[in-house]
Amino acid sequence: SVDLSDWHATAAALSKVGDVDLLxxxxxxxxxxxxxxxxxxxxxxxxxxxxxxxxxxxxxxVKTMKARGVPGAIVNISSQSGIVALPEHSVYCASKAALDLLTKVMALELGPHNTRVNSVNPTVTNTAMGQAVWVASGKADEMEGQDSAWVRFAEPKEIADVVLYLLSDRSSMVTGVVLPIDGGYTTC
Incomplete structure (x- = not known):
């Protein structure tokens, strides 16, 4: 386990991990x-x-992918909060919007090295964080009455299936995409 907010501790921890082609x-x-x-x-x-x-x-x-000359794929887990504004989520929204544009820049710069980069932007997902932020705070009630194709929490498997697709060769022409997984929330 490592505190990912600690740049140097993260680098030290990753130095002990083998080669990574899918991230x-x-x-x-x-x-x-x-x-x-x-x-x-x-x-x-x-x-x-x-x-x-x-x-x-x-x-x-990516440094090790380039050194080994292997293709790679990166998926950044963003949020619908990177696409739409949500009350009381100023910093979170800003961070996820930053991650979405970072995804696009990475796709541009890493494409010539045969590395694809995409982000997925799920709605509230039925995880510990989703439960803590939305259910425990009573914000889940706000989802009722929202305009959307359907209003519910996403299940982790629904997100994982899309991530697996983006990591696979089946998505070999998909890069630089910011993909909502939100039951239509961001279309309304």
Whole structure:
């Protein structure tokens, strides 16, 4: 286990891992605050985990992919919050929007090295974080009455299936994509 917000500790931990050809950047944290209540340490911590960690881990893995001359695929786990604004999610939304544009830049720069990069943007997912942020806080009730193809939490398997596709050769022409997995929420 490593604190992904610690750049050097992460690099040290990854130095003990074998070659990586397929990478999923899945670390993410949040803290709900009204815009006027955001503290600088909240911004630093959320961006350190949600954005900087993806940069750090990806750089390390891509370096070895290039050195070995192998193709690779990276999937960044973003959020619908990178596409739409949600109350009390200012810093989280900003971090996930940053991750989405980082995904596109990585796709442009790493494509010539035969590495594809995409992000998936799930709705609230039935995980510990989803339960803590949405159910425990009562925010899940806000989902009722939202315009969407259907309103429910996503199940982790629904996200994993899309990630597996993006990591596979079946998606060999897919790169630089920011893909909502949200039951139509971001289309409304």
């Amino acid at each position: 999923v950047n899945n670390a993410g944290i949040t803290k709900l605050d009204l815009f006027g209540d955001i503290q600088p340490e909240t911004v630093d911590k959320i961006f350190a985990v949600n954005v900087k960690a993806a940069i750090n881990v990806s750089q390390i893995c």
